[in-house]
Amino acid sequence: MSGQSNLNQVLMASCILELADQDPEIIGPECCKKFGLDWSDVSACTTGPEGTKLMLKYANETISAKIHGVPHTTIDGHAVSEGDLKKSVCDHLALKGITPVACKGVH
Template sequence: MAVTAVVALLLLLGVCRASHPKPSCRYPPSEWCRSLEIATACKVQKQCMEMNAIRQYPPAPKVNVTLYYESLCPYSRWFLTLKLLPTYILLSDIMEVKLVPYGNTQVNTAGSFVCQHGQDECDLDMITACVLHYLEDYSFKFWFVECLLSSTNILKDAKMCFETYTFYRSWEDVLGCFFGPEGMGLMHKYANDTRALRPQHTYVPWVTINGEHTDSLNEKAHTSLFLLVCDLYKGVKPGICTGSPTHLNRGYTFA
């Protein structure tokens, strides 16, 4: 940062004399506006932002979480509704999610899908595939799946869930996908994605983080997916990860 900017900041803070920031700030004044993280630690983010002095870097990649699951598997439903969805609500700025409703489904000699929990699960998986294909906003996709997983009448409740979260697609589109070749094509893609896993999945829910699955990552994801995503994100951590009460101007964040 230019010397003039440092002087301007010191004048703005009223600390032209040989003073120091609070003990929580271990950086000299010349470094205060070097990054948003330092400015926050030194309690001068507001002044740095007003001066437009914080250097802006390319955003860090979001943490990718992919869930391979079965719609009627109790543990899959538990992980999706009580682990993945709450984490996504809190950390959608730094994570992206992909859902693959296939799991241990098999394809018989006639080319039809045979699901571990019966035909209802196959129907639920295919409706989910069609809706995920049509809904553009991923937050809506997530809420639709959460709504659908609590259903008792799949086709009836799926229509209600779908119409709750979209205004620009018709339920007839979903039915056309579900009863036609498009739905079969989407399920075959999920089958290929699932078979391509390395290591191959041996149970569901199967979680990959940034395309990787290890016993350690799996244990951390099931223990606290929230902490795992916060830890893996390489950019400036959002306040909810660090416990900071500061509400930052989104125009200056890196994510």
């Protein structure tokens, strides 16, 4: 997949994640085609030694970062509790004396 647009790679991965409840061997090629990528390259990476190596690397990084799941959201380096993201952002901004219009009435 080298030389391909990083944006298209991210969009393809997002497409697959949005349809994660379906068979990746069916949705993978469809998502790749949608973003001009070659499914055989993606499949070779995910099932080959490079994909295994990357999965292990990121699994170890997740463990060492004490992340309990994904997505793992932080604001200014502090973990945000799962639940109402908008409230968490608004609460954080309020501590800094900032109240955007979108945060008015958020409790």
